[in-house]
Amino acid sequence: MSFSEKWLLPKLAWIGIWKNKETYIPYIGAGIFSVFLYFVFLLISHNDIMYTLPRASYVMVLMLLGSWLLALILVLFLLYTNRFLMKRRAKELGLYSILGLEKKHIAILLFIETGIIYIIVLLGGVLWGVVFSKLIFLFLLNMTRIPLDVSFSFSIKALGSTLLFFAVAYGLNLIVNLFRVMRSRPGSLFQEGKKGEKETKHPILTTIGGILLLGGGYFLSLTSQLDGTIFSDFFLAIFFVILGTHFFFRAGLGYLLKALKKRETFYYKKKNYVTLAGMSYRTKKSASSLSNLCIFSTMVMITLLCTISLAFGMKDILLYRFPYDVEMSFLAEKIEDREGIIKEGERIAEQNKISVTKEIDYVYYKIKAERKGNVFLNLGEDINVWEKEGVYEIQLLTEEEFQRGAGKGAVLEKGEIFTFSDGKSIKESSLILADKNYVVKKEYETFPLIEKREKAVFSQQYFLVVKDREEIERLLQYYGQGEEILHVRMCVTGGEEEKQRFAEQMEGYIAKNEGVINRANGAEQRLEILSMNGGLIFLGIFLGIAFLIFLLIIMYYKQITEGYDDRENFMIMEKVGMTDEDVRGTIKRQVQLVFYLPLFLAFCHTAIALPMILALFGAISLFQEKLVFLCGLGSMGFFFILYVAAYHKTAKVYYKIVKHS
């Protein structure tokens, strides 16, 4: 092989890219953006500092999950853009094969081409990543309230993973392309540009499949409840809806277009004629564009909705999760001076020039029992089983302890109880406890000692107030557990910093006590939640922007590639007598269909997803339905404006391409 022969294929590969600049520039741009996103993501999560930062572990887990999600989406995105590219390259490759390049050579050509693109894309993406990752990292730290005075280091491992991931992603693209080339005859490759796409093989099956999948996803969302299966259901629903959307558009669009074309009085109208024919000429491509637009639109809206809701609802989540600044539990028998603890709290507050606003202390006995209807059974051997349905933690109180703060007299008789559940209400008029019937004198909806958390499903507790110690002893004997525990909670005035200082000093004091079982620093835990949710918000913003840019790239990409496809058609039509006005009208119609159809379905998806999102928010204790609903409306409105703006912009680009001869 002579020198020039050896370099022929690389040269052809390079020429192939260069001559098709118009197609390759957005392709490479999309690639660079993908590398940038992935690399920055890895840089942040691989950063050494992340391992040493306090409270960063939550963020780390989120980032890990985020990177998997991102990887999946990136692969799909790159495959999608590759498909457009190959369709446009087909003619050229066909020509090469007619001119005498064997399939082997074309494979080598494609390999070299992919290699060149891989290198360009990685160089670009990594460079941008290095420049901007620090800024993004600082933004993350700020969002999560993690102290800012840290340095940011470049990670070789992140670079390695990025190189590997994109080698796999582009390798996958190459395999898809090679498969296509190997399968085809040269003539057909050459014809590819001309021939319309084959119709979907089983339109009825595909349509039914699409409807079933969509219905399944919708059903999962509409019936979702906050329980153990919510996360798996959530991912299942996403999977169903994505697949369903693809099926639905693929078969549904074919159907729709066919039906519209059959209605000849509609089809043979100036504004519909070219649009309908053009779309059915490339149904598959149109369908894949429409479903991608729909899915990404939904993703953007849902991400937006969640991020805004979380940001606005944060304060409520914190208060809900940790309403007190200090919580302490002691073995009651070890504490002689109960009042002393409270007095000390007031003293420490005074020292810090703040005051105690709320103080609750009571003694209770903790038991676990299995509820069956209104009967509470001994767990027996199963005492450590938590997951079992119907097993509740119960706090037993005497009436004296219960009424301490209220200062009311005793009203309970023997055999009577007060009940309270911090979750779902018990709603029984009598309970069988330790084989004895107790009349429920009153079920409290608001309990003086603890807040009701109606929607909480996890860690639900029951509170039973009985007449006296004697009753408690009897119950303890039956249920066989329970120590006498003193529980103290305090709230103080001041900002989070002062609260934290107070909590720390209080902890220092109680650490001296022997009987401490448990203590919680509310301020500290709020910070932890803040850091986790801050991580979520960061993730939301990061992914939201990523999805949005993917969406815009897909939109733009679709319009320009189709613009080049259609240019010749419009030139012919103008020669035959299509006025400029007609051209504009046709484009408007086409773009309208392409853009509003998926937007409409995306609105549907988003609206239907609301119940599931609410349930998920329940898992992080955000229960404000109204807020989420309003944020949903806001996100849809905002997205609509953005979408319409993008539509106008792309329609203009398309028009320019089509008219520029």
Added chain:
Amino acid sequence: MALLEVKNVKKTYITKLGGDKVQALKDVTFCVEKGEYVAIMGESGSGKTTLLNILATLDQATCGEVLLDGESLKNMKQKRLAAFRRDNLGFVFQDFNLLDIFTLEENICLPLVLQGKKLGEMKEQVRSLSYRLGIEDILKKYPYEVSGGQKQRASAARALITNPKIILADEPTGALDSKAAAKLLQLFKKIHEEGQTILMVTHSVQTASHAKRVLFIKDGSVFHQIYKGDGDFDHMYRMVFDTMTLLQTGGEEEQ
């Protein structure tokens, strides 16, 4: 009054690089009467395509005037031109210019759809025309499914469907084999005999000899013309061939 009057048309291009002026048409004057079948002949670069583009309103003359049915194309607004083309002119192109997204039938219908015709009327027109042109069997096919000759006949049908005042054909046989070309020229002859005015541009002696009159263009002006009169095809062919030979040798002498 002649159907088409071309008066002292000049066309000057300015090249993109260097800004040199290139005179594509020097001074072209001729008329086409209603019902005539005219061919314009010339070598590549003689200006015949430029002339056709000006007649087709796809390009504007630098000087001079073109009148179709007494209406000047010169001052017509860009916006009206497309509609004017659609309603008055029919095109047959060398490379067919059929749209891949449409079946042949839909391609033929396109000008009518753009005119906003009623569906029934359209269908009727397409049916009778395709029957006349012998393409009724392939109407439902897509352009990539049929042969070049069939494509060109469909393209002719698209040109004829609006009953244009004049058919402008640019190298209509250029992409066809001799058999398909002969068939197409037969078709042109038939529609001419039915009263259709045809103006075609070609450099093929064979094709041009089918016309009733042949205009020769050389270096941007009309050089000569031949009438078929009552003579037969062979006679015409010889005359056209001789004129072309003269044109070419004359060209060499000039150099």
